[in-house]
Amino acid sequence: MLDADFFRRWMTVTAASVDREAQRLTALDSPIGDADHGSNLQRGFAAVRAALEKEPPATPGAVLTQSGRLLVSTVGGASGPLYGTLLRRTGKALGDATEVDERQLAEALRAGVDAVMQLGGAAAGDKTMIDALLPAVDALGDSFAAARTAAEEGAVATTPLRARKGRASYLGERSIGHQDPGATSAALLIAGLADAASDAGAGDE
Amino acid sequence: MKMLINVPETVVADALRGMAAAHPELTVDVENRVVVRRDAPVAGKVALVSGGGSGHEPLHGGFVGPGMLSAACPGEVFTSPVPDQMVRAAAAVDSGAGVLFVVKNYTGDVLNFDMAAELAEDEGIQVAKVLVNDDVAVTDSLYTAGRRGTGATLFVEKIAGAAAEEGRPLEQVEAIARQVNENSRSFGVALSACTTPAKGSPTFDLPAGELELGIGIHGEPGRERRPMMTSGEIAEVAVDAILADLAPRDPVLVLVNGMGATPLLELYGFNAEVQRVLGERGVPVARVLVGNYVTSLDMAGASVTLCRIDEELLRLWDAPVRTPGLRWGV
Numbered sequence: 001m002l003d004a005d006f007f008r009r010w011m012t013v014t015a016a017s018v019d020r021e022a023q024r025l026t027a028l029d030s031p032i033g034d035a036d037h038g039s040n041l042q043r044g045f046a047a048v049r050a051a052l053e054k055e056p057p058a059t060p061g062a063v064l065t066q067s068g069r070l071l072v073s074t075v076g077g078a079s080g081p082l083y084g085t086l087l088r089r090t091g092k093a094l095g096d097a098t099e100v101d102e103r104q105l106a107e108a109l110r111a112g113v114d115a116v117m118q119l120g121g122a123a124a125g126d127k128t129m130i131d132a133l134l135p136a137v138d139a140l141g142d143s144f145a146a147a148r149t150a151a152e153e154g155a156v157a158t159t160p161l162r163a164r165k166g167r168a169s170y171l172g173e174r175s176i177g178h179q180d181p182g183a184t185s186a187a188l189l190i191a192g193l194a195d196a197a198s199d200a201g202a203g204d205e
Numbered sequence: 206m207k208m209l210i211n212v213p214e215t216v217v218a219d220a221l222r223g224m225a226a227a228h229p230e231l232t233v234d235v236e237n238r239v240v241v242r243r244d245a246p247v248a249g250k251v252a253l254v255s256g257g258g259s260g261h262e263p264l265h266g267g268f269v270g271p272g273m274l275s276a277a278c279p280g281e282v283f284t285s286p287v288p289d290q291m292v293r294a295a296a297a298v299d300s301g302a303g304v305l306f307v308v309k310n311y312t313g314d315v316l317n318f319d320m321a322a323e324l325a326e327d328e329g330i331q332v333a334k335v336l337v338n339d340d341v342a343v344t345d346s347l348y349t350a351g352r353r354g355t356g357a358t359l360f361v362e363k364i365a366g367a368a369a370e371e372g373r374p375l376e377q378v379e380a381i382a383r384q385v386n387e388n389s390r391s392f393g394v395a396l397s398a399c400t401t402p403a404k405g406s407p408t409f410d411l412p413a414g415e416l417e418l419g420i421g422i423h424g425e426p427g428r429e430r431r432p433m434m435t436s437g438e439i440a441e442v443a444v445d446a447i448l449a450d451l452a453p454r455d456p457v458l459v460l461v462n463g464m465g466a467t468p469l470l471e472l473y474g475f476n477a478e479v480q481r482v483l484g485e486r487g488v489p490v491a492r493v494l495v496g497n498y499v500t501s502l503d504m505a506g507a508s509v510t511l512c513r514i515d516e517e518l519l520r521l522w523d524a525p526v527r528t529p530g531l532r533w534g535v
Contacts, residue, residue: 034423039403076284077313
């Protein structure tokens with residue numbers, strides 16, 4: 001079973017990897033976006049980590065809803081509302097339980113991804129974070145490690161796509177040939193989940 | 206790249222502190238990132254609130270004041286502000302007559318303002334929204350995020366701001382804002398990429414001797430790259446791209462806007478060419494504004510925005526305005 005501590009670890013591990021990868025995310029955002037994806041997420045997840053250290057919420061659902069709210073309040077751009085909604089709606093779907101199992105997490109994450117698709121209007125293949133999240137949710141039924149691999153493959157697979165949503169869509173054909181920064185950061189979030197589930201990940205904080 | 210900054214993390218706060226020192230007629234909340242006209246809320250007046258990423262100065266903070274915006278929320282560089290800022294701004298300027306959010310069509314701005322509108326309404330503030338989407342370089346379709354909001358933002362904020370100043374009710378101010386947007390189109394060109402403080406190097410690589418056609422205002426490349434052209438040739442491309450979409454019927458307002466690093470010498474010269482092309486195409490011109498208004502950091506280049514106007518919109522355009530970035534009639 002997964003408790004609030006597991007979810008707190010998920011967020012802090014993700015915060016650490018976003019911090020590490022911020023330059024790379026910004027570099028990916030530079031040819032097709034506006035070169036700020038890394039620094040924006042870094043600011044948001046730093047706020048999440050600080051809040052969780054100060055006063056960790058008691059339930060898995062509360063860890064995610066609080067983190068989501070903080071991302072909306074600190075990130076800005078499209079990433080703030082989209083990541084905020086993902087975590088908030090996933091957290092809401094988990095309810096008040098003090099422990100949840102992996103199947104419940106997979107279902108809740110699917111509800112979160114659905115909410116993101118509704119908010120941003122993006123579908124699979126639009127070259128967005130959805131292209132990493134959807135395969136990850138599908139693979140989560142097997143294992144955390146499978147979800148991580150699926151998200152990473154999904155992010156890489158955005159490279160030949162033409163963007164239809166977000167700032168990259170303004171480039172039309174010229175968005176082809178660049179890996180989507182949003183799908184890349186989404187893969188970091190899913191990798192954080194896998195890390196939180198492994199002892200190595202827990203020690204990675 | 207050398208920049209006149211301390212560290213990238215404090216660029217926006219530092220600029221706001223400097224703005225506060227230069228403009229005592231504004232209330233600048235540096236911590237919460239809200240710029241408000243000092244006499245707000247004005248009794249009985251609809252308030253206009255806009256915002257967007259920083260790096261487009263004077264847009265939007267520079268357009269706060271009598272006759273234009275009531276408040277502005279600057280986000281991080283090229284990043285939309287967050288809903289908390291917008292709700293705070295709305296609460297500071299609402300007199301009970303309601304608030305109009307002027308939103309540029311970028312996914313981040315749209316999502317954050319949507320969230321803010323819901324939160325503000327929860328607090329009992331009546332909110333209307335107008336989406337600015339004037340850029341003809343990107344096609345609007347079900348399968349894209351739609352046209353970007355660029356230069357027409359200035360026209361919408363000025364004209365709707367004048368209508369609000371006259372005491373018009375919220376639905377009328379909103380309708381006028383919408384009318385201005387629907388009659389406005391823009392096209393931009395870049396001669397160089399811009400450099401965001403966070404990245405510290407140009408956002409895209411534009412070799413000497415080439416230019417980008419159809420750019421937005423966030424350092425993203427445009428729709429096409431070509432060998433460098435003369436000012437007259439660029440004016441023809443820009444004006445014709447707009448006229449292909451906006452049939453010239455009434456006289457137009459013209460904004461020849463610098464992207465940040467192009468001097469007025471070049472902008473005035475470019476305007477001469479824009480006026481020549483408009484004359485050749487038989488488009489009557491009512492008013493012309495030339496300068497750096499909706500910028501993209503240190504990008505070199507310019508955009509052209511045309512707005513078809515009637516007598517009423519022209520009257521509102523000519524109405525007095527007193528802001529750091531736009532000022533006349535007072």
